[in-house]
Amino acid sequence: GDSVTQMEGPVTLSEEAFLTINCTYTATGYPSLFWYVQYPGEGLQLLLKATKADDKGSNKGFEATYRKETTSFHLEKGSVQVSDSAVYFCALSYRNNDMRFGAGTRLTVKP
């Protein structure tokens, strides 16, 4: 069935380092792809999304490009901050709005 696989964590970086969190998907069609973020003690929030191939989603300095040829939607940020420490979830939505999530990647950014 449709699913997403994201890199295992945890990921620990120093402030201003470059971030990549890998996400690949399996789907029989053309899903929409999402990155959600869960800050400590808070609910899931949409970070960015892309609805078709070659679309780039961006928000708060984060970017991800929908790559159909590699079935990927990797999350990147050029310079992370301590406030970016959170758990990041890759997700896809396909057909009847069924939202499927990856296992999550915990990011810790140290000053």
Place this chain on the structure above:
Amino acid sequence: EAGVAQSPRYKIIEKRQSVAFWCNPISGHATLYWYQQILGQGPKLLIQFQNNGVVDDSQLPKDRFSAERLKGVDSTLKIQPAKLEDSAVYLCASSWGSHTEAFFGQGTRLTVV
């Protein structure tokens, strides 16, 4: 606009007891989801409603879990009887329609002892 409301925020029960969670989605959102998020894992879809009809309940343990959305607005999720492995955060989310983002509530943290 008001977000997705869930209650209670926390619940502790003994195994074999029953528990119910309530969710009020964002006004106008036709699609409502219940997810189970076990510590250290991603959310797992339990059931999805479109208005008051069930679209997908393939991962709902129907021998003990039930959910309803009678008037196509708010929803309740019930567990009876609870098991230790049901300890998790239960998330409710809603969305407008196809391929659109889901908005999540804060969740209900259930501990079964």
